[in-house]
Amino acid sequence: MGETVQKPTVPEQAGPPAAESTAVTREPLLEVDHVTLRFGGVVALNDVNFTLYKGEILGLIGPNGAGKTTCFNAMTGIYQPSEGEIRFRGERITGKKKHQITKMGMARTFQNIRLFPEMTALENIQVGADAHHKTSVISALFRLPRHRREERDGLEKAERLLDFVGISGRMHDAARNLSYGEQRRLEIARALATDPVLLCLDEPAAGFNPAEKEELLQLIRRIRDQGVTVLLIEHDMRLVMGVTDRIVVLEFGKKIAEGLPAEVREDHRVIAAYLGVPDDDVA
Amino acid sequence: MTSVREWFDSGRHAVSERWHNGPRWMRWALIAAVIVFFYALPNREFYQWLGPIPTTGSNFGHVLFTVSIYVLLAVGLNIVVGFAGLLDLGYFGFFAVGAYTVAVFTSPSSDLKTLWPWMLALPLAIALTMLSGVMLGTPTLRLRGDYLAIVTLGFAEMIRVAATSSEFLKGQRGFNQIPHPPGSYPDGKPIFGVLDPRPYYWLVLTLIILVVIGVQNLNRSRVGRAWIAIREDEDAAQLMGVPTFKFKLWAFASGAAIGGLAGALFAGKQNFVSSQNLELLNSIIILAAVILGGSGNIVGAIVGGGLVAYLIERFRGIEFFGIELYEYRFMLFGLVLVVMMIFRPQGLVANRRRAAEFKDRRKEVIVGG
Numbered sequence: 001m002g003e004t005v006q007k008p009t010v011p012e013q014a015g016p017p018a019a020e021s022t023a024v025t026r027e028p029l030l031e032v033d034h035v036t037l038r039f040g041g042v043v044a045l046n047d048v049n050f051t052l053y054k055g056e057i058l059g060l061i062g063p064n065g066a067g068k069t070t071c072f073n074a075m076t077g078i079y080q081p082s083e084g085e086i087r088f089r090g091e092r093i094t095g096k097k098k099h100q101i102t103k104m105g106m107a108r109t110f111q112n113i114r115l116f117p118e119m120t121a122l123e124n125i126q127v128g129a130d131a132h133h134k135t136s137v138i139s140a141l142f143r144l145p146r147h148r149r150e151e152r153d154g155l156e157k158a159e160r161l162l163d164f165v166g167i168s169g170r171m172h173d174a175a176r177n178l179s180y181g182e183q184r185r186l187e188i189a190r191a192l193a194t195d196p197v198l199l200c201l202d203e204p205a206a207g208f209n210p211a212e213k214e215e216l217l218q219l220i221r222r223i224r225d226q227g228v229t230v231l232l233i234e235h236d237m238r239l240v241m242g243v244t245d246r247i248v249v250l251e252f253g254k255k256i257a258e259g260l261p262a263e264v265r266e267d268h269r270v271i272a273a274y275l276g277v278p279d280d281d282v283a
Numbered sequence: 284m285t286s287v288r289e290w291f292d293s294g295r296h297a298v299s300e301r302w303h304n305g306p307r308w309m310r311w312a313l314i315a316a317v318i319v320f321f322y323a324l325p326n327r328e329f330y331q332w333l334g335p336i337p338t339t340g341s342n343f344g345h346v347l348f349t350v351s352i353y354v355l356l357a358v359g360l361n362i363v364v365g366f367a368g369l370l371d372l373g374y375f376g377f378f379a380v381g382a383y384t385v386a387v388f389t390s391p392s393s394d395l396k397t398l399w400p401w402m403l404a405l406p407l408a409i410a411l412t413m414l415s416g417v418m419l420g421t422p423t424l425r426l427r428g429d430y431l432a433i434v435t436l437g438f439a440e441m442i443r444v445a446a447t448s449s450e451f452l453k454g455q456r457g458f459n460q461i462p463h464p465p466g467s468y469p470d471g472k473p474i475f476g477v478l479d480p481r482p483y484y485w486l487v488l489t490l491i492i493l494v495v496i497g498v499q500n501l502n503r504s505r506v507g508r509a510w511i512a513i514r515e516d517e518d519a520a521q522l523m524g525v526p527t528f529k530f531k532l533w534a535f536a537s538g539a540a541i542g543g544l545a546g547a548l549f550a551g552k553q554n555f556v557s558s559q560n561l562e563l564l565n566s567i568i569i570l571a572a573v574i575l576g577g578s579g580n581i582v583g584a585i586v587g588g589g590l591v592a593y594l595i596e597r598f599r600g601i602e603f604f605g606i607e608l609y610e611y612r613f614m615l616f617g618l619v620l621v622v623m624m625i626f627r628p629q630g631l632v633a634n635r636r637r638a639a640e641f642k643d644r645r646k647e648v649i650v651g652g
C-alpha cells in the first residue's frame with residue numbers, strides 16, 4: 001500500500017498557504033521495521049511496518065487500544081520490540097537509553113500529560129533545553145563560565161518557546177496550576193526545547209474544543225515549517241485529515257491502511273474499523 | 284482551629300510576599316542579621332538576654348555544636364530526599380564513615396598508627412564517604428524508591444555492626460585522643476581545645492554557610508533542575524534527555540560528602556569515636572527533621588535540622604509534674620511529627636516545589652504514556 005504514495009499532495013481541506021509550499025523529500029527519517037511487541041499474551045503491535053520521511057506530518061490513527069501509544073513507547077525506548085527493529089536517522093535505536101534517543105533528535109508529548117508539576121512552566125522547558133547542555137556538576141557548583149553561558153542560552157530558548165506556543169504569561173507559574181490547554185502547549189514547548197528532528201505528539205488535541213483544535217493545527221503547521229518532522233496520534237478524523245500529509249492506520253496492533261488522507265478516508269477497512277462494521281452487523 | 288491556621292497561613296503568606304517582592308538589599312540585610320545572630324549566639328554576654336532559649340540541662344555551647352552538626356546533616360540529606368526524591372533511610376551511615384575515617388587515620392589507638400593531623404584526614408574522610416556513596420548508589424539507584432530505602436537502611440546497620448564487632452574498628456572501646464583541628468591564638472593557646480566548644484560551633488557554622496552556597500548554586504543549575512525533574516516524574520525526565528542515573532548518583536554522592544564532612548567535624552571535636560555514637564535512630568531523626576522543615580527546601584532543612592536537634596536537647600533537665608521530659612523526648616518528637624503530617628504535610632517552610640515523592644506513587648509504573 002505504501003507504494004501508492006508517490007507524490008503526497010496538500011490535504012484538500014482548507015489549510016494555510018504554508019502547508020502548500022512544503023515539498024516532502026523522500027529521505028527516510030524513522031523506519032519502523034516489522035515491529036512486534038507483546039505484553040504477555042497481548043500482542044500490542046503485530047508486525048507493524050512503516051516509514052516516516054523527513055519534513056512530513058504523518059498521522060497515526062486507529063481506534064482505542066489499537067497500539068498507537070505503544071508504538072510511541074517503542075520508538076522512544078520505553079519498551080523494546082519483541083521482534084523487528086526501529087531505525088532513526090539510519091541508526092538502530094533498539095537497546096539505546098531513553099535520554100540517548102532524545103539526544104538523537106526525537107521528542108514526544110504524552111497522552112496523559114506528564115509535566116513536572118511543581119516546577120514552573122519556564123523550568124519545565126529549561127529541563128528540555130538542558131538535554132544538549134554539557135555543564136558538569138563542578139562547573140555548576142562554582143558557577144564557571146560554561147554554566148553561565150548555557151544557563152543564559154537555555155533561558156533565552158525557554159522564553160522563545162513559551163512565546164512560540166503562546167503561554168508567555170504563565171512563565172513563572174507552577175505547571176500544575178496551568179489550565180489543561182496550557183499544559184498541553186507546555187508539553188509541546190518542552191519537547192521542542194530538546195531540539196528535535198522528529199516530534200511525536202500523542203493526542204495533543206484531546207479534550208479541546210473546535211477553536212482550540214484549530215489553534216493547535218496552526219501550531220503543528222508552524223512547527224513543521226521550522227523543519228521539524230511531525231508524527232501525530234489523533235482521534236479526531238477531521239483534524240488528522242486537515243493537517244497530515246500521510247496517514248498510517250492501526251487496528252488491534254496491525255497496520256490496516258497507509259496513504260494520503262483522501263485515500264485512507266475512502267478505505268473500506270478503515271471505515272469498518274472506525275464504525276465497527278465487521279463485529280457488528282446491526283450497522 | 285481552622286481560623287488559627289488561616290491566620291497563620293495568611294501571615295506566612297504576607298511574609299513570603301514581602302520577602303520576594305522587597306528590595307534586594309533588604310533580603311541581604313536580613314540574611315546578614317541572621318548570620319550575625321548565630322555567630323553571636325554561643326556567647327554568654329549575648330544569650331543571657333534571650334530568656335528561655337539557652338539550654339539549662341547542658342552547656343549551651345556544646346548544644347549549639349550538636350545542633351549545627353544536625354543542620355549540616357539535614358542540608359546534605361535534603362539533596363538526596365528533598366531534591367532528587369530518593370528515600371535514604373541510612374544517611375547517618377555516611378556520618379559514621381566520615382567520623383571513623385578520621386578516627387582510624389589520626390588516633391593513637393588505631394592499628395594503623397599513622398597519627399595524621401586532623402586536617403590531613405579531613406579531605407580523605409570526605410573522599411571516602413563520597414566513594415562509599417557511589418559504591419552504594421551504583422547498584423541500587425537503578426532500582427525504584429522502595430528498594431532503595433531498604434538497601435540504605437541495611438547500609439547504615441552494616442556500618443554499625445562492623446563498628447561494633449570488628450577488631451579493627453574497636454567496638455565500644457572506640458578510638459580516643461583524636462586530634463583537634465589546627466590553629467592557635469596569638470598567645471599560643473590552641474583555638475580548638477577541650478573546654479571551649481564555641482570555636483567548633485563557629486567552624487561548623489562557617490562550613491554550613493559555604494555548603495549552603497554550593498548547594499544553592501547546584502540547585503539553580505541544570506543539576507538542580509534534573510534532580511527535581513527526577514523526583515517529579517523520573518521517566519518523563521529521562522525522555523526529556525536527563526541522564527537520570529548519573530544525576531541520582533551525583534545527588535547521592537554530594538549528600539554523602541556532606542554527611543562525611545559532618546562526621547569528620549564531630550570526630551575532631553569529640554576526641555573520641557565509638558560504636559555507641561551510631562544509632563539507627565539518628566538516621567530517622569535527620570530524615571524526620573528534613574521532612575518537618577519542608578522537604579526540598581534548603582531553608583526548610585536548616586530550620587528542621589536545627590529545631591529538632593535543639594528541642595531534643597532543650598528537654599534535658601526539665602521536669603514536668605515530676606517527669607523528666609528528656610526521657611520522653613522521642614515520644615514527644617513522634618507526636619509532633621504526627622501532628623505535623625496531619626496539619627502541615629508540606630513542612631514548616633512550605634516549598635513551591637513540594638516533594639511529590641510522598642503524595643504521588645503514580646510514577647512507579649509507566650502505563651500508556
Ligand SMILES: Nc1ncnc2c1ncn2[C@@H]1O[C@H](COP(=O)(O)OP(=O)(O)OP(=O)(O)O)[C@@H](O)[C@H]1O
Binds near residue numbers: 042070071
Ligand atoms: N504496559 C502494558 N502492559 C500490558 N498491556 C499493555 C501495556 N501497554 C499497553 N498495553 C495494551 O496494548 C494495547 C494497545 O494499547 P495502546 O495504549 O498502545 O493503545 P492506543 O492506540 O494508544 O489507544 P488509545 O487511543 O486508547 O490511547 C492495549 O490492549 C493495551 O491494553
Ligand SMILES: [Mg+2]
Binds near residue numbers: 068070111651
Ligand atoms: Mg494512546
